[in-house]
Amino acid sequence: MCREELPSVNRAYAEFREKGLEVLLVNFRETPEAVGKAVRDRGYTSPVVLDQSGDVTGRAYGVWGPPTFFLVNRKGRLVGRAVGPRGWDSPQARAFLRALVDQSD
Numbered sequence: 242m243c244r245e246e247l248p249s250v251n252r253a254y255a256e257f258r259e260k261g262l263e264v265l266l267v268n269f270r271e272t273p274e275a276v277g278k279a280v281r282d283r284g285y286t287s288p289v290v291l292d293q294s295g296d297v298t299g300r301a302y303g304v305w306g307p308p309t310f311f312l313v314n315r316k317g318r319l320v321g322r323a324v325g326p327r328g329w330d331s332p333q334a335r336a337f338l339r340a341l342v343d344q345s346d
Contacts, residue, residue, distance in 0.1 A: 249329035251286045253338055260342040261315065265290055269298040312337075314344055 254264045264287035268276045273291060280289050292298040299305055312321035320341065328334065 247283055247285070249327075249334075251284070253329040253334070254287045256335075257338050257342050262338065262342050264288075267292060267298060267304075269293070269304070270295040312341065314341060 266289045269292040310323040314320050
């Protein structure tokens with residue numbers, strides 16, 4: 242994940258977490274030590290998981306470079322995918338996230 246997105250991801254997670262938003266940051270092809278340092282240095286607030294080989298991330302999900310976002314609803318259905326930097330502070334992004342967490346089905 243690019244450093245520029247981290248603050249807006251953290252703010253979105255903080256704002257919508259109580260309503261059910263889950264954010265998982267997936268790091269791939271790096272050592273646990275490097276990931277741990279990045280988590281501390283960059284101030285990640287959501288859980289970070291590691292795909293050290295990159296096999297699951299690349300082969301199963303088609304992610305070959307960060308950042309890639311997958312948006313999944315409460316039923317586990319993929320409702321959006323975005324590749325490349327995104328600002329999660331925009332009114333459009335906030336409205337989308339609000340609608341996503343407000344869905345009852």
